[in-house]
Amino acid sequence: xxxxxxxxPDDAQGxxxxxxADPDAAFLAGGTNxxxxxxxxxxTPSTLVDVTGLTSTEITDAPDGGLSxxxxxxxxxxxxxxxVRARYxxxxxxMLAGASGQLxxxxxxxxxxxxxxxxxxxxxxxxxxxxxxxxxxxxxxxGWARHHAVLxxxxxxxxVACVATHPSDMAVALAVLDAQVRxxxxxxxRSIPLSTLHRLPGGEPSRDTVLAHGELVTAVDLPPxxxxxxxxxxxxxxxxxxAFALVSVAAAIEVVGDTITDARLALGGVAHKxxxxxAAEEALVGAPPTDDTFRAAxxxxxxxxxxxxSPRGGTAFKLPLVTAAVTAALRGLAGGEEHA
Amino acid sequence: MADTGYxxxxxxxxxxxxxxxxxxxxxxxxxxxxxxLREHLDITSAKKGxxxxxCGACTVLLDGRRTLSxxxxxxxxxxxxxxxxxxxGADGALHPLQEAFLAHDxxxxxxxxxxxxxxxxxxxxxxAAGHPSVVTSDLGADLTAGVDLDRTEIAERMSGNLxxxxxxxxxxxxxxxxAHREVAR
Numbered sequence: 203x204x205x206x207x208x209x210x211p212d213d214a215q216g217x218x219x220x221x222x223a224d225p226d227a228a229f230l231a232g233g234t235n236x237x238x239x240x241x242x243x244x245x246t247p248s249t250l251v252d253v254t255g256l257t258s259t260e261i262t263d264a265p266d267g268g269l270s271x272x273x274x275x276x277x278x279x280x281x282x283x284x285x286v287r288a289r290y291x292x293x294x295x296x297m298l299a300g301a302s303g304q305l306x307x308x309x310x311x312x313x314x315x316x317x318x319x320x321x322x323x324x325x326x327x328x329x330x331x332x333x334x335x336x337x338x339x340x341x342x343x344x345g346w347a348r349h350h351a352v353l354x355x356x357x358x359x360x361x362v363a364c365v366a367t368h369p370s371d372m373a374v375a376l377a378v379l380d381a382q383v384r385x386x387x388x389x390x391x392r393s394i395p396l397s398t399l400h401r402l403p404g405g406e407p408s409r410d411t412v413l414a415h416g417e418l419v420t421a422v423d424l425p426p427x428x429x430x431x432x433x434x435x436x437x438x439x440x441x442x443x444x445a446f447a448l449v450s451v452a453a454a455i456e457v458v459g460d461t462i463t464d465a466r467l468a469l470g471g472v473a474h475k476x477x478x479x480x481a482a483e484e485a486l487v488g489a490p491p492t493d494d495t496f497r498a499a500x501x502x503x504x505x506x507x508x509x510x511x512s513p514r515g516g517t518a519f520k521l522p523l524v525t526a527a528v529t530a531a532l533r534g535l536a537g538g539e540e541h542a
Numbered sequence: 543m544a545d546t547g548y549x550x551x552x553x554x555x556x557x558x559x560x561x562x563x564x565x566x567x568x569x570x571x572x573x574x575x576x577x578x579l580r581e582h583l584d585i586t587s588a589k590k591g592x593x594x595x596x597c598g599a600c601t602v603l604l605d606g607r608r609t610l611s612x613x614x615x616x617x618x619x620x621x622x623x624x625x626x627x628x629x630x631g632a633d634g635a636l637h638p639l640q641e642a643f644l645a646h647d648x649x650x651x652x653x654x655x656x657x658x659x660x661x662x663x664x665x666x667x668x669x670a671a672g673h674p675s676v677v678t679s680d681l682g683a684d685l686t687a688g689v690d691l692d693r694t695e696i697a698e699r700m701s702g703n704l705x706x707x708x709x710x711x712x713x714x715x716x717x718x719x720x721a722h723r724e725v726a727r
Contacts, residue, residue, distance in 0.1 A: 205551035208571045208617045230618065237574070237613045238594050250571070252618050278607075282673040287681045298676035302702025303665055304598060307607045308614070443676075443701035 203240050207249040214256045214386055214418060221251050222388040222416030229253050229418060231274070231313040234305050239318070243327055244334065257312065257420045261285065267426035273312030273384075273419045277301070277372070280311060290424060292433035292452050296375035299437045302444045312419035315373055315383065315399065318410060319366035319474075320446055322346060333407045337361045347510040349446060352520045353473040354402040357508065364407030365510050365517075367471055368400055369446050374470035375435055376422060377478050378452040384421040387414060393423070400475030407474075429454045429464055436531035437470075438523060447471035449523045451531040455486070462486045462495070462536075467528065469503070472520060479503040482528065491536035493529055500528035556620035560585055561629025569616050575624065576600045576611035587628035587656045591704070598703035601657035601664075602626050608664025610702075627656030630663065638723065639663060642716035650707035658703045662717045665699045666691075669721070675699050691721045 211217045221227040228247035230236055231254060239245035258272025261283050269285060280286060281297035301309065309317075323329045323341035330339035340363035342350050347365065355365040373396065381396040399411050413419075433454035439445040450470035456463045465486035467479040482499040489495040504525070509518040551570035558565050558575075560583060567582050576593075579585040579602075591599030593612050600612040603625040611624075630637040639659050642648070649655045672685035677698045689695065696717050697710070705713065 203572045204548060206571055207552050208554060208615075230615070233615060233618065234595060234610070234613050237615060240572070241593065250615075254618065278668070278673060282671075282685075284684070287674065291681055294674070294681050295676065298674060298678075302598065303668065303699055304601055304608050304610045304661065304702045305595060307664075308609055443698050 203243070204246045204248075206240075206247050208252065209249060210252045210254075211256065214253065214420060217251045217253050217256055218386050218388055218416055218418050220249070221418075224249060225415060227251055231310040232276070232308040233313075234301075234309045235313065235317040242325055244325060253312075253418060257418070264423060269424045271311050271422045271424065273310060273421055275311045276307055277309045277311070277314060278303070278306035280372075281306065288431075290375075290379060290427070290430045290433065292378060292430060292435050292454060293372070293375040293424075295435035296371040296437075296450075296452060299435060299447075299450075300371035311372070311422055314370055315376075315396075315419060315422075316411065316413075317370060320349060320369050321366040324366060332362055332364050333366055333403075336406075336408050340364055342366070342512070343510060344512055344514070346514050347512040347516050349448065349471065350510045350517050351473050352504070352507045352509045352517050352524070353469070353477055355474065355508065355510075356403045356405070356407060357510075362403070362405045362407060364403035364474065366403070366407070366474055368410070368473070368475050370476070371435065371437065371447060371450060371470060373400065373476040374450055374452045374468050376424075377468040377476035378433070378454060378466045379424055379427055379430055380466075382423040382425070383419055384423060385413060385417045386420045387417040391420070396422070396476070397478050403474050410474075427454070429456050429466060432456065432535055433466070434531055434535055436527050436534070438527050449520055449527050451524075451527045453528070453531045453535060455491070455532060455535045457491050457536055460490050462489055462491050465499075467499070467503075469524060469528075472524065479528075481505070486532075491532070493533060496529040496532040497525055499532075500525040503528075554617045554620075556617060558583075558616070558619070558622060558624055560624045561626055567616075571615070571617045573616045574612055575602070575604065575609075575614040575616050575619055575622075578616040579611065579624070579626065585626060585628065587626040588660075589653055589656060591654070591657075596704075597654070597657075598661060599654050599657040601660045601703065603660055603664055606664075606667075608661050608668075625660070627659045630659065637663070638720050639716065642720050643713075646712045646716040646719065647709075648712040648716040649705070649709050654703060654705045654707075658700070658705070658713055661700060661703045662720070665696075666717075666721055669695070669699070691718070693718060696721065
């Protein structure tokens, strides 16, 4: 591990000023991802700026009826909040489906958003990876691809290819809730939609988000969302607990009579960012809440899907898995039985 | 900072209260709480398993909450209170979970056991405080009286602690006994 200086400024503005002025400085919050990256040699900051205690650790009622979540709120405390559980069950479920009890006690809201992909090649300094070492290639395309993308990835050209996925469960729930992310930079505060915080790899896979170096997440704002009271998070993984999603679905649905009148859907484990499934949402609204509708909606979202086809296992298995997971999640919300 | 090579790091002074005893120490900023305990203070009950946050062997109670000491930088926890499995009980006066692990044969090699026990202590407090898990049946319910823990709840809440010997069934038995003893109390 490379040596680093450790600083704890008096306030968030001071932390932003310090990191903005030093390209080799990095923010430290819960440390659950960053400390591992320090040890792996993946992150080599010269200075760590600890923001613990510099952003809010409170969840407050917003004037518009929504909730404002401080960036310092621990994942465990967000999941346990009774307002979150009652008004945004998809968020509580997503939080609780992620990581372990110990990690949820440590990890923060801001850090959860900015955690990096768990692609094995990204974390292995001995292999080519365009995200870690731009221009070096993508090892997953020919390697062990299982937690990798089917949507929005860059397969070619080789020097920018990236099929990594974003690992957060929380962010998938926030995508379906139309959350806003408040960010403090050297020039002041701005608020950006969660759906535009993370980016697709495009031709620049080293960049996970649209944030500039030195910008600090200070809060996540949830708008009031009556539809969210009937929402769910459905996660498929390789073991029953403490594993990243192969595929996950955040869903909210409103049914009047025999018709779906409103729907929100986002997918996890399939793309470089939480994937808001707008094509599926369009296919759902106006249709009856049946398995046929749910499957058709999932397929509509997957029209442009392109799995990784690696000789050591690819991600084609995720296409039927997405369809099954979307169907199961929506069936549960619609209160329906399984129809063949 | 001058490039002085990886061996000569940046040092920081800090204090940690471990199992009720306050220690002053000087550590390289790269030192984790786990390494501070084991290498600087000779407190070895917290174990190093994976050193990547995946196994739970290093679990301690940090300011009262179960935490992975391998992913916690010591310099970021100056002034904190750490409780290891060693500090939960004493010879002849074991913690109820320590007794239950013995009674239920909840280990084979024992390497994960201190982490399992610290995790169980923290987990029972979380449940008593009304923290739900992903298998809690009604997340919208009023949980202020605490969450009743069946075996599925215990297994889910303990999933951050791996046991390579596979003593899981007995670990759940041990935690189950203490969980229901505490509820009845």
